[in-house]
Amino acid sequence: MQLSLTVRTDNSPDYVRSLADNLKRLFDYARPYIVTASGDHTITASNEWVVVDASGGAVLVTLPAAKDFARDVVAVVRTDASGNTVTIAAADGEAVNGAASVTLAGGYSVKHLVSTGVEWIGV
Structure with missing residues (x-):
C-alpha cells in the first residue's frame, strides 16, 4: 500500500x-482481521475478531500466550442463541480474569480481551 x-x-x-x-x-x-469459527479455534496474530457460531455444538476458543500479545485486544463474538457453551481459554499456565477460562454467557454476546503481557483481562 x-x-x-x-x-x-x-x-x-x-x-x-x-x-x-x-x-x-x-x-x-x-x-481488523475477522475470522469465523463453528468449531474449536486458536487465536493467532492476525485474528482481532473471532465470530463464533456454536449452534452445532460447544466451541473452545484458545487465546495465545499473553506475553506474545502485550497490549493487544481481541474480541470474541457469539452469533447464536443455542444452549451450547462457548469457552474462551487462556494458554497453558495463564489466566483470563484470574481463571483458566471464561464462558460467553447467553446468545449474541461479546467479550473483548486485552493482554497485559502476563494474562488476559476481559473488558
Whole structure:
C-alpha cells in the first residue's frame, strides 16, 4: 500500500479531499482481521475478531500466550442463541480474569480481551 501525504498550512478543498482519501485508504488497510469459527479455534496474530457460531455444538476458543500479545485486544463474538457453551481459554499456565477460562454467557454476546503481557483481562 502506498500513501502520499503532504503537510500543508491551507485547507483548500483539494487538499482536504486528498487527505480524506488517503486516510480512508489507511483505515481500509488497517481494518481488523475477522475470522469465523463453528468449531474449536486458536487465536493467532492476525485474528482481532473471532465470530463464533456454536449452534452445532460447544466451541473452545484458545487465546495465545499473553506475553506474545502485550497490549493487544481481541474480541470474541457469539452469533447464536443455542444452549451450547462457548469457552474462551487462556494458554497453558495463564489466566483470563484470574481463571483458566471464561464462558460467553447467553446468545449474541461479546467479550473483548486485552493482554497485559502476563494474562488476559476481559473488558
